[in-house]
Every structure is written in structure tokens, then in C-alpha cells.
Amino acid sequence: NAGVMQNPRHLVRRRGQEARxxxxxxxxxxHVYWYRQLPEEGLKFMVYLQKENIIDxxxxxxxxxxxxxxxxxPSILRIQQVVRGxxxxxxxxxxxxxxxxxxxxxxxxxxxxxx
Amino acid sequence: xxxxxxxxxxxxxxxxxxxLPCNHSTxxxxxYVYWYRQIHSQGPxYIIHGLKNNETNEMASLIITEDRKSSTLILPHATLRxxxxxxxxxxxxxxxxxxxxxxxxxxxx
Numbered sequence: 001n002a003g004v005m006q007n008p009r010h011l012v013r014r015r016g017q018e019a020r021x022x023x024x025x026x027x028x029x030x031h032v033y034w035y036r037q038l039p040e041e042g043l044k045f046m047v048y049l050q051k052e053n054i055i056d057x058x059x060x061x062x063x064x065x066x067x068x069x070x071x072x073x074p075s076i077l078r079i080q081q082v083v084r085g086x087x088x089x090x091x092x093x094x095x096x097x098x099x100x101x102x103x104x105x106x107x108x109x110x111x112x113x114x115x
Numbered sequence: 116x117x118x119x120x121x122x123x124x125x126x127x128x129x130x131x132x133x134x135l136p137c138n139h140s141t142x143x144x145x146x147y148v149y150w151y152r153q154i155h156s157q158g159p160x161y162i163i164h165g166l167k168n169n170e171t172n173e174m175a176s177l178i179i180t181e182d183r184k185s186s187t188l189i190l191p192h193a194t195l196r197x198x199x200x201x202x203x204x205x206x207x208x209x210x211x212x213x214x215x216x217x218x219x220x221x222x223x224x
Contacts, residue, residue: 031209033211035214042217043153045211045212045214093212095209103149103161103164104212105161106151106159
């Protein structure tokens with residue numbers, strides 16, 4: 001059973017371009033969480049999604065950032081018109097369900113560099 | 116989610132048990148204690164979690180006090196590869212994880 005897969009592992013974008021980060025959850029997992037880690041800082045929650053639904057987006061910046069988790073395919077974190085301050089490691093995690101005795105498993109992250 | 120307090124850093128000797136404390140005095144009845152670690156900017160790794168009973172798995176043991184206001188993660192035989200930042204998180208099961216500063220653990224030969 002493969003773990004949480006994120007791609008690309010490294011992404012370089014010029015200022016003003018779009019960045020698309022993909023996350024394939026573990027098999028059987030229907031919940032996805034996205035986190036951002038700025039250099040030398042802690043992990044900050046961004047958004048929590050279930051298939052086709054956004055459950056909690058309290059950590060998402062109000063502009064330029066969006067996330068989706070379609071019925072088929074990976075979850076996508078999209079950053080439009082990237083700026084240097086978006087340079088960070090973006091991690092996603094997945095869990096099988098909400099509630100109950102469950103734990104979330106993380107991918108290895110996508111390192112975004114904006115030049 | 117309840118707030119947790121952890122030491123900023125600690126050293127431990129290779130081969131010895133590492134005991135990592137966590138205070139969570141405002142924990143609610145439906146909140147679990149989760150432990151994760153992050154090794155050198157890799158993705159966080161799940162270690163263990165519990166509600167009120169002590170738990171043990173192949174990685175570690177979790178000891179939760181009877182009043183649930185604090186807990187201790189025990190790595191029974193620390194190795195150099197256990198050097199990492201360890202996070203204690205208190206949250207309802209299945210809820211988002213809110214990471215604090217964690218404890219930076221350095222295992223020394």
C-alpha cells in the first residue's frame with residue numbers, strides 16, 4: 001500500500017506564474033489536509049478537504065490560493081500569480097475518515113521555489 | 116484544540132530511553148493526544164496516539180496521566196536516526212492537526 005504521494009517534489013516558478021501541487025492520498029483515504037512550512041518555521045494548516053468538499057479552509061490565504069479534491073484523481077493545491085513569499089515546503093496528509101480513532105499520514109512534500 | 120507545552124529542545128544518549136514530556140492541562144474529554152515527528156524537513160511521521168489509556172507500538176510508548184493533563188512519549192532505545200523535532204498535538208479524532216514548536220531532540224553517540 002503506497003503512502004501519500006506528492007508531486008512534483010521540487011517546483012521552480014517565476015514570479016507571476018501559477019503553481020499546481022498534486023497530492024494522491026493513501027488507498028482508501030477520503031480526507032486530505034494541506035500544510036505549508038516556510039523556511040525555518042513550523043507547519044501551518046491550510047485546508048482540509050473531503051472528496052468534492054472543502055471542510056475547513058481557515059488557514060488558506062484569501063487570495064491566489066485554492067484547493068480541490070475531485071471525485072476522481074488527486075487533490076490539487078493551486079497558487080496563482082506566485083510571489084517570492086510563497087516559497088515553502090507544502091505537505092499534504094490523508095486519513096481514512098473523520099471522527100473515530102484515526103491518524104493522518106503525510107507525504108514527502110513539494111518544495112516550491114519562486115524566482 | 117487544547118494548547119500543548121513542550122520543552123524547546125533536549126539531548127539524549129544513543130541506546131538509552133528518551134522521555135519526551137508534554138503538558139496539555141486544558142484537554143477536553145473528546146481530544147486525543149497525538150505524537151508526530153519531522154526528521155530534517157521530511158514529511159511529518161506519525162508515531163502514536165491515545166485517548167486515556169497508555170499505548171505502545173513498534174516505535175514508542177505513550178504514557179498519559181490519569182487526569183490527562185500531561186503525557187510522555189518514550190522512545191525505548193534511541194538511535195541517531197531518531198534525531199528530529201517531536202510534536203505533541205491534542206485534538207479531537209479525525210480533526211486537523213495544529214502543530215506547535217515541538218521539541219528538538221538530538222540523539223548523541
